[in-house]
Amino acid sequence: MAPEYALWGFLTYKADVYSFGVVALEIVAGKSNMKFGPNESYVCLLDWALVLQQKGNLVELVDPKLGSEFNVEEAIRMIKIALLCTNPSPALRPTMSAAVSMLEGQTTVDEVIMDPSIYGDEYKFKVLREQLNQIPQESMDSIGPESHIRLSDAIWTGTSSTSAQDLYDPRNLDTQ
Template identity: 70%
Template sequence: MNTTAAGTIGYMAPEYALWGYLTYKADVYSFGIVTLEIVAGKNNSKHRSEEGYVCLQDLALVLQQTGRLMELVDSRLETEFNEEEAIRMMKVALLCTNPSPAPRPIMSEVVNMLEGRTPVPEVTMDLSIFRDEERFGALREQLNQIQSHIMSSSQPSESAAMLQDL
């Protein structure tokens, strides 16, 4: 019996990645991350910015809180998209990626919001937890080391053991 979390870093819900607690809302979290990737045209786990954001979700939250959410949209789209739909998608994605599972919507609510049948509530989160260098500096470095080791390791069991130690 495997008692450790299995999945891809950057897509696993925090409650599952950290404590192995799996609920149906873990998939909602993953859906939100993939939705952000689609809109931004960027990979969540490979996103590194000069501003020091931890991941794509971190950048999206800051842009949303500062009223610049449209900056997240993939620039390769130019003007070939519906701005209202893009904003709706990003706001729904941010709801889905709430660090706590309780406020995340269920998938039927997500569908209703994406289809415009129900309004999308505003995302409100304390962004200071994402910008705290003491908390995330070490985590960012550890994640970089693990990803580097996984890419260069020919021993999958070694990589799995490193991930278990998180």
């Protein structure tokens, strides 16, 4: 879920671009964004991808089940596009048409190195996970069609025909 939507309820077409980026990472890595964590320092696949980007070792993100049966250049291109799409700033994300054009090789992939440390606490994955863990289980079980969840200084208010029981409890995510 795009940070601007999760934190402040701002929903634009750039939120879809963000979601596409997450799905693209999941496809390349063969792992779920929220179920992946190589250790306690990294809480999701996107977090790990940012670290690998800083280290200059994006190929380590590729699903090991592929062995050597993949095009390294295409995998790196896909990861770089996914990272562009998941930029915390909606203004810096490409449009979907630009992302498709980059995937097709019609345009070059912009080199944007994101340093997770430059963003405020509300963008840090570990902080978000810890705040979710502070919500008592009873509260998660009783969330109904109208819910109010407080993270940082913002209160999310939403209505839905889906109850918390229809979804998963984010505190019970398994790491792989």
